[in-house]
Amino acid sequence: MGASSKGYSAYMLAVGASGWVILLWLLVRRWEQGVGVSLVWEGGFFLGLAVLVGLQPVRLPRGATTTVGFAVDYACLLIFGPAVAAVIGVISFAVLLRRSPWLRQFFNQGQVILSFAGAGLVYEALGGRYVQLSAERVPFGELVPALLVCGVVSFTISSLLISVAIAQWERRRVTGVWAVSFRWTAPRFLALAPFGLLMAMVYQAPGLGIVAVGLFLVPLVGARYAFQGAMEMLEVHRETVWALSNALEAYDPYTRNHSELVTRYAMGIGRQLELPAVRLEILEWACRLHDIGKCRQDWETIIRKPGKPSRREWEVIRQHPVEGSRLAEKMEFLPHTAGEVARIVRSHHERLDGSGYPDGLSGEAIALEARILGVADAFEAMTARRAYKRRKDTQEAIEELRRCSGSQFDARVVEALVVLWERGELEVEPSLEQVSAPQPVASRVREPAGQAAGGGG
Amino acid sequence: MGGPMGGRRLWLKLYVGATIAAGAAALAATAHQWSRMELGVAELALFIGLAGILDAMVVPVAGGGAMAASFAVFFGGVLALGAQPTAWVAALAVMWSEAVVRRRPLPRACFNASHSVLSLLAAGWVYRALGAQVGWVELTAGWPAGWPAVVAAAVVLWALETGWASVAVALERGGRLWRRLRSWLGPGLAWDGGLASVGLLLALLYQSRWQLVGHSGWQGALLLGATVLIPSALLYYAYRLQGSLQQVYSQSLRTLGSLLEAKVEGSQPGHGERVARLAARLAESLELPPRDVEQIRYAAYLHDIGKVGVPSTLLARNPDRLSAEPEAVRLHAQIGAAILSPIRFLQPAAQFVTSHHERWDGLGYPQGLRQKQIPLGARVLALADAYVGLTHSPLPPLPLSQTLSLLQQAAGSRFDPELVAEVMGTDLARRDLTCGPFFEPDDGVEAAAPETSLHSAESAAA
Numbered sequence: 023m024g025a026s027s028k029g030y031s032a033y034m035l036a037v038g039a040s041g042w043v044i045l046l047w048l049l050v051r052r053w054e055q056g057v058g059v060s061l062v063w064e065g066g067f068f069l070g071l072a073v074l075v076g077l078q079p080v081r082l083p084r085g086a087t088t089t090v091g092f093a094v095d096y097a098c099l100l101i102f103g104p105a106v107a108a109v110i111g112v113i114s115f116a117v118l119l120r121r122s123p124w125l126r127q128f129f130n131q132g133q134v135i136l137s138f139a140g141a142g143l144v145y146e147a148l149g150g151r152y153v154q155l156s157a158e159r160v161p162f163g164e165l166v167p168a169l170l171v172c173g174v175v176s177f178t179i180s181s182l183l184i185s186v187a188i189a190q191w192e193r194r195r196v197t198g199v200w201a202v203s204f205r206w207t208a209p210r211f212l213a214l215a216p217f218g219l220l221m222a223m224v225y226q227a228p229g230l231g232i233v234a235v236g237l238f239l240v241p242l243v244g245a246r247y248a249f250q251g252a253m254e255m256l257e258v259h260r261e262t263v264w265a266l267s268n269a270l271e272a273y274d275p276y277t278r279n280h281s282e283l284v285t286r287y288a289m290g291i292g293r294q295l296e297l298p299a300v301r302l303e304i305l306e307w308a309c310r311l312h313d314i315g316k317c318r319q320d321w322e323t324i325i326r327k328p329g330k331p332s333r334r335e336w337e338v339i340r341q342h343p344v345e346g347s348r349l350a351e352k353m354e355f356l357p358h359t360a361g362e363v364a365r366i367v368r369s370h371h372e373r374l375d376g377s378g379y380p381d382g383l384s385g386e387a388i389a390l391e392a393r394i395l396g397v398a399d400a401f402e403a404m405t406a407r408r409a410y411k412r413r414k415d416t417q418e419a420i421e422e423l424r425r426c427s428g429s430q431f432d433a434r435v436v437e438a439l440v441v442l443w444e445r446g447e448l449e450v451e452p453s454l455e456q457v458s459a460p461q462p463v464a465s466r467v468r469e470p471a472g473q474a475a476g477g478g479g
Numbered sequence: 480m481g482g483p484m485g486g487r488r489l490w491l492k493l494y495v496g497a498t499i500a501a502g503a504a505a506l507a508a509t510a511h512q513w514s515r516m517e518l519g520v521a522e523l524a525l526f527i528g529l530a531g532i533l534d535a536m537v538v539p540v541a542g543g544g545a546m547a548a549s550f551a552v553f554f555g556g557v558l559a560l561g562a563q564p565t566a567w568v569a570a571l572a573v574m575w576s577e578a579v580v581r582r583r584p585l586p587r588a589c590f591n592a593s594h595s596v597l598s599l600l601a602a603g604w605v606y607r608a609l610g611a612q613v614g615w616v617e618l619t620a621g622w623p624a625g626w627p628a629v630v631a632a633a634v635v636l637w638a639l640e641t642g643w644a645s646v647a648v649a650l651e652r653g654g655r656l657w658r659r660l661r662s663w664l665g666p667g668l669a670w671d672g673g674l675a676s677v678g679l680l681l682a683l684l685y686q687s688r689w690q691l692v693g694h695s696g697w698q699g700a701l702l703l704g705a706t707v708l709i710p711s712a713l714l715y716y717a718y719r720l721q722g723s724l725q726q727v728y729s730q731s732l733r734t735l736g737s738l739l740e741a742k743v744e745g746s747q748p749g750h751g752e753r754v755a756r757l758a759a760r761l762a763e764s765l766e767l768p769p770r771d772v773e774q775i776r777y778a779a780y781l782h783d784i785g786k787v788g789v790p791s792t793l794l795a796r797n798p799d800r801l802s803a804e805p806e807a808v809r810l811h812a813q814i815g816a817a818i819l820s821p822i823r824f825l826q827p828a829a830q831f832v833t834s835h836h837e838r839w840d841g842l843g844y845p846q847g848l849r850q851k852q853i854p855l856g857a858r859v860l861a862l863a864d865a866y867v868g869l870t871h872s873p874l875p876p877l878p879l880s881q882t883l884s885l886l887q888q889a890a891g892s893r894f895d896p897e898l899v900a901e902v903m904g905t906d907l908a909r910r911d912l913t914c915g916p917f918f919e920p921d922d923g924v925e926a927a928a929p930e931t932s933l934h935s936a937e938s939a940a941a
Binding site: 163213216217220223224227233234237238239240241242243244245246247248249251252255256258259261262263265266267269270272314317318349352353 | 618619669670672673674675676677679680683684687698702705706709710711712713714716717718720721724725727728730731732734735738739741742781784787788818819821822823824825
């Protein structure tokens with residue numbers, strides 16, 4: 023936070039305050055249009071729905087939450103107009119965010135009011151009418167352009183307001199943040215907005231309204247539970263694969279913590295190069311799994327043998343990225359980006375000038391993530407404390423990387439690493455340097471005399 | 480194929496045959512009523528189209544079998560069109576999606592179409608018997624209005640559809656029927672409950688001839704389609720995502736287990752997978768819930784993961800069947816538990832891994848637990864591990880009969896005698912237990928390790 027904290031707070035306050043001013047104006051306007059008893063109890067019904075849905079958020083990976091409440095919110099807008107919809111939105115947000123800091127709550131109230139107000143005004147300007155305020159049935163079929171524009175406006179306002187807040191908080195560019203959040207929220211919007219529209223349409227059915235809306239809610243809630251299950255499984259899957267692939271290398275003094283450190287360096291470079299979150303996620307998976315192709319009994323003998331490897335052994339070495347990508351393909355699961363991780367694992371030993379293996383790719387044909395992984399991998403290999411090699415200090419390693427940038431490494435990636443180094447973000451705490459592999463609680467492995475294994479860190 | 484398996488197969492054939500015959504007869508019986516039905520071609524086409532699309536939205540069920548989203552249209556059809564036309568709709572839609580789109584074998588497609596037809600006719604009968612009117616669902620005038628009939632029809636349709644398929648799965652895979660039904664109940668209720676709501680919504684919109692929402696003609700039809708398709712698609716997407724993630728998870732553990740075998744000296748390629756297969760079958764025949772079976776399978780893939788922490792020279796020694804191991808090797812059980820312990824989801828599996836070298840008589844390690852103190856999953860795992868070790872080892876493998884007698888000798892000392900009896904008592908003992916279930920192709924294990932032709936003679940004889 024630091025320096026940006028003032029701007030951030032000011033922004034959050036401004037959005038919240040302007041939202042509340044607009045809400046007051048909307049409410050006065052609504053009052054002049056007349057308020058009946060039916061508004062109270064029908065609005066109350068929808069408020070109940072919104073709160074119910076808000077009480078059951080779906081937890082997304084990495085701490086974010088979302089609800090399927092957007093469908094209810096959109097239906098409220100089309101039924102009651104922006105004033106009532108904004109009130110319902112504010113209350114349901116208050117329920118959803120009841121444990122958040124007040125500034126965030128205040129900002130989100132403002133954000134939801136502004137997005138409803140904007141959407142409602144545009145909808146009205148294009149000839150749209152609201153179910154509750156209209157004497158006869160609203161012909162939604164003829165209002166399709168207005169509905170579309172209204173949906174787009176509401177989505178744009180709220181995603182922009184949120185992106186600016188995140189960009190200020192994380193000190194990143196708004197466009198980058200917005201592109202990422204757009205990719206994440208647009209599908210949800212596309213799925214839920216028609217849902218809300220349908221709810222508003224069937225709500226007009228005389229004598230059926232509330233029953234029909236209730237019927238819509240059942241599949242929505244069912245989908246929410248399945249989706250929650252999927253999100254939990256995603257988290258469990260990540261946790262499991264990373265823990266176990268770590269364990270596979272943890273007991274070998276030659277590879278202990280290699281992937282852990284490579285991941286840390288590569289993620290630092292990736293953030294420095296402002297990769298979007300989706301790409302960072304792919305990069306992280308690739309880093310965790312990049313050496314998985316080395317899991318074979320004869321690997322150590324081949325690698326540790328003094329002198330040049332034989333032709334067969336060289337073939338084995340060259341094949342490890344291929345083998346690794348085959349395995350990674352079986353293990354990764356990232357929606358919408360299947361196969362990317364495997365592709366990066368496959369080319370992490372490619373060189374910029376085309377002299378790498380296994381495919382001899384060159385330049386831009388090597389994915390950026392693979393170039394990052396290649397630099398991080400080489401840097402870790404040079405600086406790690408290994409039994410067979412003197413450990414280079416960071417200065418020497420950086421010089422070596424710089425010497426080879428342009429031929430072996432991407433200069434841009436190397437420079438990003440240098441920036442990290444200058445900022446002191448490459449320091450590795452001693453706990454990670456020596457680290458321990460999981461050991462049984464009771465006793466440690468007793469090594470028989472004359473065994474070479476163990477030791478190391 | 481001897482004994483129970485063969486018997487069950489015959490019953491399965493009879494059951495499928497009888498269902499198809501009854502379905503076809505029922506459909507034929509309704510044919511003469513066509514003239515009395517006032518249905519337009521466009522309306523029928525709309526229902527058939529919707530049912531066809533939704534019938535392609537299928538999600539698998541944990542215990543075997545699958546659920547289709549066409550339930551919504553079927554249920555809505557019973558209320559709006561009546562059971563007989565809906566039966567025709569269902570027959571056409573199911574045959575189209577099963578036989579044409581998914582290219583399932585014809586008997587299977589016919590069976591699925593037939594049990595849908597029969598369930599629909601029964602649900603329609605219940606709906607009318609409770610005094611409700613086909614083509615007009617009354618939900619608001621005078622409590623309880625049409626609710627009892629609507630709910631009863633939904634329950635009957637759901638129970639018959641589910642029950643009919645569960646019997647087939649139970650006959651195909653074994654196990655008691657009510658266990659099968661129970662494994663369908665949890666996920667099935669949320670799924671079919673959501674779809675039943677959509678079906679009711681469909682009926683409500685249809686009965687007003689689409690005037691309710693201010694549209695008629697093709698606009699109304701479009702709206703009706705969207706009302707059915709959008710919620711169903713959302714439900715389908717969420718279930719599908721969840722199902723595919725579970726599959727990916729299982730596959731990842733399998734891959735990690737095979738990596739472990741590739742890395743650890745002295746381990747046999749394909750061992751974990753064989754043990755997993757056998758242990759899962761044992762667990763299924765003990766009728767454990769699907770969730771426990773899964774955890775046992777996971778534990779089996781990873782049961783020797785602790786060996787990555789044991790110096791390889793110790794592991795490379797010549798394995799001497801069923802004899803004691805040096806102490807350092809014994810630590811692998813605890814190291815494995817330590818590796819798995821941070822993964823909360825795998826806690827049950829971690830427990831099985833810890834105790835998979837415990838013995839029934841308390842002489843095992845690491846804790847020297849005895850009898851029922853040892854978790855059931857660990858007992859299953861120990862037995863499966865030993866069996867696979869005997870039949871698929873680098874030493875000349877033992878013939879099946881000898882393996883079984885070895886296991887029998889060790890019942891009550893090494894192994895849980897009840898579990899050994901379970902192996903002996905079922906058809907498991909007649910075949911190589913490490914092969915896949917009878918109706919499913921064996922995927923991949925044989926390719927991983929050269930197979931000895933040990934059991935071929937016995938399989939042929941059986």
